[in-house]
Amino acid sequence: MYSEKVLDHFYNPRNVxxxxxxxxxxxxxxxxxxxxxxxxxxIEDDIIKDISFKxxxxxxxxxxxxxxxxxxxGKTIQEALSLTNSAVTDALDGLPxxxxxxxxxxxxxxxAAIGDYYRRQGIDPEPIVGCSFDCEACHKEHHEH
Amino acid sequence: xxxxxxxxxxxTSVSRTALExxxxxxxxxxxNPSTIYSVGREARRALDTAREKVAKALGTEAxxxxxxxxxxxxxxxxxRGTAELRQKKGKHIITTAIEHHAVLHTCKDLEKHGYEVTYxxxxxxxxxxxxxxxxxxxxxxILVSIMAANNEIGTIxxxxxLCAIAHEKGVLFHTDAVQAVGHIPLDVKELDVxxxxxxxxxxxxxxxxxxxxxxRGLSLPPLLTGGGQESGRRSGTENVAGACGMAAAxxxxxxxxxxxxxxxxAMRDRLIEGLLKIPYSRLxxxxxxxLPGTASFVFEFIEGESMILSLDxxxxxxxxxxxxxxxxxDPSHVLTAIGLxxxxxxxxxxxxxxxxxxxxxxxxxxxxLPPIIQRLRDMSPLWEDYIKKFKA
Ligand SMILES: Cc1ncc(COP(=O)(O)O)c(C=O)c1O
Numbered sequence: 201m202y203s204e205k206v207l208d209h210f211y212n213p214r215n216v217x218x219x220x221x222x223x224x225x226x227x228x229x230x231x232x233x234x235x236x237x238x239x240x241x242x243i244e245d246d247i248i249k250d251i252s253f254k255x256x257x258x259x260x261x262x263x264x265x266x267x268x269x270x271x272x273x274g275k276t277i278q279e280a281l282s283l284t285n286s287a288v289t290d291a292l293d294g295l296p297x298x299x300x301x302x303x304x305x306x307x308x309x310x311x312a313a314i315g316d317y318y319r320r321q322g323i324d325p326e327p328i329v330g331c332s333f334d335c336e337a338c339h340k341e342h343h344e345h
Numbered sequence: 346x347x348x349x350x351x352x353x354x355x356x357t358s359v360s361r362t363a364l365e366x367x368x369x370x371x372x373x374x375x376x377n378p379s380t381i382y383s384v385g386r387e388a389r390r391a392l393d394t395a396r397e398k399v400a401k402a403l404g405t406e407a408x409x410x411x412x413x414x415x416x417x418x419x420x421x422x423x424x425r426g427t428a429e430l431r432q433k434k435g436k437h438i439i440t441t442a443i444e445h446h447a448v449l450h451t452c453k454d455l456e457k458h459g460y461e462v463t464y465x466x467x468x469x470x471x472x473x474x475x476x477x478x479x480x481x482x483x484x485x486x487i488l489v490s491i492m493a494a495n496n497e498i499g500t501i502x503x504x505x506x507l508c509a510i511a512h513e514k515g516v517l518f519h520t521d522a523v524q525a526v527g528h529i530p531l532d533v534k535e536l537d538v539x540x541x542x543x544x545x546x547x548x549x550x551x552x553x554x555x556x557x558x559x560x561r562g563l564s565l566p567p568l569l570t571g572g573g574q575e576s577g578r579r580s581g582t583e584n585v586a587g588a589c590g591m592a593a594a595x596x597x598x599x600x601x602x603x604x605x606x607x608x609x610x611a612m613r614d615r616l617i618e619g620l621l622k623i624p625y626s627r628l629x630x631x632x633x634x635x636l637p638g639t640a641s642f643v644f645e646f647i648e649g650e651s652m653i654l655s656l657d658x659x660x661x662x663x664x665x666x667x668x669x670x671x672x673x674x675d676p677s678h679v680l681t682a683i684g685l686x687x688x689x690x691x692x693x694x695x696x697x698x699x700x701x702x703x704x705x706x707x708x709x710x711x712x713x714l715p716p717i718i719q720r721l722r723d724m725s726p727l728w729e730d731y732i733k734k735f736k737a
Contacts (some may be wrong), residue, residue: 202654210654216724231688231727234648234667234676238726254726258650258667262724 202259203293209263214270219252223320226312228333229305235261237305239269239313246277253309260299267291268306277317280310281329308333349706352662353547353638354496354524354697359590360549366593367551370586378583379574388585395585395592399556402592402599403541404532411557411575412588416523416544418568419557420447420490422579423519423540426565427488428455431517435485436460439478439516441502442682443467443495448521449678452490465491470631471500471683475510482514489518493525493541497666497679497695498630499639501529505536512537517563523547523555527598528636528699529606533558540565545591548598549699554587605700610637612698612707619711623718629683629693641695643680646728647721648691655717661710667691688727 202210219240229236235257242250251273253265268288272280285303289295295303312333315325350358370391376384378392396407403410413419428438440452442464452462463481465473478489489511494501508518519540525531527548533541540563544555559565559578571580598605617628617640625645644652649665656663666677667690675681676690685693696710722728 207654210651211658213724218729227726231691233687234691236726238729254724254729256646256725256727257648259654261648262651 201296202263203295205267205291205293206260206263206295209266209292210259213253213262213266215252215266215273216254217252218254219250222250222252224313224317226309226314226316226333228308228312229257229261231256234258235302235305237261237265237309239265239309241313241317243277243314243317248272248275248277248280257302257305258299260295260302261305263292264288264295264302264306265309268310272310277314281314283307283310346660347709348660348662349702349709350662351696351698351702351706351710352664353699353701354499354636354695355664356546356552357549357699358701359551360594360597362597363550363590363594367586367590370589374585378585379572388583391589392583392585395588398592398596399543399588402595403526403543403558404534405558406561408576409533409558409561411559411579412583412591413555413557413579414581414584415546415553415555416445416521416542417447417555419523419542419544419555420445420519420521421451422557422565422568423542423559424448424451424455424488424490425568427517427519427540428460429566430564431487435483435487437463437483437486438488438490439463439465439481439486440490441465441467441473441492443471443497443500443679444490444492445496445521445523448490448492467682469684471495471498471502471629471679472631472634473502473507475503475506478507478510479514482511482516486514486516489516491518491520493520493522493531494529494636495630495679496524497677497693498641498683499524499636499697500631501525501634501636504538508536508538524636527595527602528638530602533560539563543591543595545587545594548594550591550594551587554584554591556591601700606637609698609700609702612702612704613638613640615704615707616640616696616698616710619707620714623715626718627689629680629685636697638698639695640698642693643685643689644692644694644718645689646692646725646731647718649693651721652692652694652714652717655721656714659713659717661713664695664697666693666695 222240224241227238238254255265285307288303315329318325374387376388378389400407511518523544541558546552629641649667680690
């Protein structure tokens with residue numbers, strides 16, 4: 201049911217672990233639903249110099265986290281913000297339909313971390329990032345996701 | 346690669362005896378049992394013999410055994426048939442929150458047709474009590490359907506006692522014994538149930554064949570109508586080879602039951618003892634009254650499907666009731682019914698073994714699983730949070 205790429209990223213996840221000098225951390229998902237994704241970034245001069253993740257979740261959740269970190273590593277914030285869930289899915293050669301939400305979570309995780317980066321600098325991330333999916337950090341009324 | 350099959354509650358390998366019992370009915374004796382010439386008569390004889398063997402293994406007579414297309418059909422027939430048969434008396438059915446979907450979804454479907462269903466809650470071990478059942482029976486209750494043993498957590502339910510309560514109040518009793526038959530001693534006359542579902546592929550028979558025991562005198566209307574096979578109760582040309590395979594497998598299971606129970610439950614206990622050494626692990630299901638082959642757990646801070654995939658890479662076949670394994674957002678209804686919070690239920694793992702497994706299999710699992718759990722925990726933000734809180 202999973203592509204070779206998904207399995208590869210599950211068995212050999214890239215960028216897994218904590219990033220001690222991270223200056224941007226985003227957490228999305230909910231353990232009740234079975235997945236939670238935490239993205240750590242080290243951003244310098246608007247560039248994602250380093251990135252890592254920790255994920256509680258199924259094979260697809262771990263693989264999409266791994267792929268999403270690969271796709272934005274070394275990219276500018278603007279480039280990272282344009283990462284879509286379908287780009288993550290495509291890069292993994294597809295996901296089973298019931299697992300597509302994992303790729304959405306990966307996209308949200310990236311945005312949540314970038315939102316945190318702005319928030320740490322006293323900048324409201326909402327106009328730049330949109331909903332940064334980090335409900336705890338944002339305290340705003342929730343839109344659907 | 347070494348393969349350790351530890352998902353025998355999902356299905357089993359067909360035993361050599363069962364396979365050999367089936368083969369002639371695909372090749373030489375392929376006739377339709379309803380015909381009168383010799384090739385058909387041979388098939389009829391085989392079907393009769395199979396029915397007698399199944400009946401004997403369940404402690405009853407051949408005329409009370411009807412072959413079906415598996416456990417799901419047997420459950421559907423018992424419940425839908427009773428609903429139709431007794432609709433004048435009432436439209437209330439009692440079952441439990443931990444039944445297999447073959448029962449639960451059938452009940453849900455009947456709810457759409459004006460039936461009312463009570464789903465008895467269970468305790469942390471998956472048990473229901475006689476008092477609970479007594480309290481739930483009403484004037485218009487027509488059926489109690491309670492499983493003999495649970496497929497996810499292995500809990501064995503006190504069917505004899507529960508059935509007696511139903512009968513006290515004149516209510517019919519069905520049990521889904523799919524996980525119990527061939528694995529624990531079971532006698533329909535002693536249990537005194539009215540209907541009992543069986544599925545061959547859980548005790549090393551083939552898939553797609555099962556049986557429903559229907560107590561004599563209970564005129565359960567058919568689910569399938571047609572050519573009138575199975576005394577008009579279950580139409581369709583009989584699965585002769587399947588019936589022979591099921592009978593042979595069941596006969597073999599019953600014959601070796603004592604030694605198998607001993608061997609398998611000893612291996613199960615080693616699994617349980619070994620794996621509960623992992624921190625933040627729990628056994629699910631009744632610690633005492635449980636199926637000999639079922640070792641079921643939850644491991645906190647990780648998710649079941651990722652455990653299954655990791656075990657698969659090591660050649661171990663197992664299953665989980667996590668949401669991602671079931672293809673929905675919720676973990677299995679059984680795990681939530683025993684009171685596990687969702688986030689814990691997501692970390693469930695079921696290892697189900699049978700007599701084909703060896704002590705080496707158990708060693709291999711005991712040696713392979715702990716590092717997998719550690720690896721997944723090391724990747725889990727929940728574990729990280731927990732450890733940090735713990736240190737703080
Ligand atoms: C308790 C229980 N009931 C019913 C079934 C369904 O049986 P079958 O697969 O033969 O339709 C199963 C197994 O899948 C089961 O474990």
